[in-house]
Amino acid sequence: MMTEPAPFEVYEEGVYLHGTKAVLEPGDRLTPQQPSNYRDDLAMSHIYFTQTLAAAAWGAQLAQGEGQPHIYVVEPTGKVEDDPN
Known part of the structure; x- marks a missing residue:
């Protein structure tokens, strides 16, 4: 049985996660200027990543696409910046 990831719980110290519907291969690079998940008319100037499995799962579920x-x-x-949200 699958359990929900705990909010704000670090997945593994020093490990960063990215949630998406894109199919990626090892070595693929994520690049800015992809469409926002929230506004079709906005290209993102950054890439979100997190240390929590809950936030990565949320990002993957919200990601645009059919996959x-x-x-x-x-x-x-x-450069890495902390998002205060």
Whole structure:
């Protein structure tokens, strides 16, 4: 039986997660300028990632597209900013 991920609980220290409906392969790079999940007329200038499984699952469920939600382990390569939300 699957259990819901606990909100605000760090998945694993030092591991970053990204939720999406895109199918990615190891080595693929996530790039800004993708359409927002919230506004069709807005291209994002950043990429969201998180240390919590709950937030990654939420992002995967909200992602645009017809595919199944996926959660990937990602490695930031640029400047990292904390989103106060």
